[in-house]
Amino acid sequence: MLISFITVIPNTSEEFKESIESVIKQNNYEDYELIVILDKLNHETNMDEYFINLFKKYNNIKLIFNNDRHGSSYSWNLGLDICSGKYVKFISQGDTIDNDFIKSIKKYIEENKNNIDIIEYSFLLKSDKDIQSKSYLEPNKVYNLKEDYKPFAYTNNLLFNKLFKLEIIKNFNFNFRNQVRFDMLFIYKLLSQSKTYLYLNSKNYENIILRPVQYSIFDIVNQWTHIFNYYRRIKKYNEISDYLKYSYYKTILHIWIWTISKTDNKLLIKKALEFANRKYENKKSDFIKNNKVFLESEDLTFKTLAENFSSYYKDKLKNIK
Template structure:
């Protein structure tokens, strides 16, 4: 089996059905669905509804939590249950292309059965943004992470566009942290133990993802980087990867994170975030520009502009807070 799709939900709603249907519409049926109900079923009638709703679907594993556990617990349960070669987490309301599995198989066949540990692909955003998540890495290139470090600098700051080799997660016992939205910590911990990385060379985005205001602290995205950097110190890889990890951190901090927060239309939050980012980066800027290997190699023109004109960039953001 090629893919285990993981879907968690709290209510039987139209957007859950839309997500589920996008999986069922696959042109290649070499997959399973792990559906986790993260709610307390208050009576037998609700359980009957649940059973009737999903009973006729083949290749589905349904889990009903006795109470609300949160996304991390649901995802960890799914890792234990997954039988697919790869595991893919889909958020409620997001949808995948009908050719998702087919395209994945076609791309992997190009590498003559060589094992790929972590895979990314293009995603189309909707909601707060209509941007396409793309990459500055070489698409279709199988990176050997023992000597090619660019993916450490350039993987995207989201869980949505990733496929993880299931056996790798199980061998190392990778789990999400409960009650904390540290998606990037999970991705980087996995990346730290992988040998091969691939960004799929597909013509169109393989998934449509809703980007909305987070239900947790918006500072989680940047605060988790302390844990990421400490993790690489613990596994003895920080020295070799320092420039690439710091590149990823600063790009997340002053570019991706602030870009996201600007869409919240919250003046106080914008001011706090811009001040926080400036305090963390301003003193490191000159050394970063001159000596960071990943920055000197990058093809990300927009990020280069932000770093080069950082004071003006922060001033423009601060204007939104007035």
């Protein structure tokens, strides 16, 4: 079996059906399994019947009914415990994959003789205005992670636009920390033990919905201390520190603040700006002058922001008063 899809259903919104249908419409029935975790205290009869009927109809669907609301991390770990595909892919409720997703992924894996550990792909971010994902990784290139560290800097911080080789997850007992949303820690642990990384940019392989964050927004940045410490512990930090720091500062200065700005919560935006400025201001000069990834980066939007963050910070604070 090629892919284990894991999805957590935390509420009764009908959008979950779109995610499920996009998986079961895949052409190659034998090459995947779908693991559905219903993370709810009170299960609704209609919803339960929908999944039970799917379970009866398709013998490649597995169901887990949580007896309480445990959260995504706990549920993802349950899914990992019972999955059996060569690769694992997480799907967020409401997101949909392309009809030929498995066929396309299988093509690239076979072309590279089944020697890919992590696969990242382009997607469309669905919001009030659709946003095309963008990466500065070379399209359709297989990176040797023991020699070329660019994916450590340029990997997208989303969990959902990637496939991970299950063998690595099992061999190193990687899982998610309960009660927090430490997606990037999971991704970077897998990066540390992977040999190959493929970025696909031939088409949009998934529609991902931009929705309000259902956990502490600070989880996005708080996990970076754990990422840095993990790489120090396995003695790889010094070798790739510039790549990790580039990803870290891009996360807190650009992606994180942009995400929070979508909440229209002025107090939260103010706290985030102050946090980012506090973490970055004293490191700014060294980062923009000496970080080799930053100096070579073609991401002019982030470079401009990093070089002028003091002005950006002050202007943003004025606008939210």
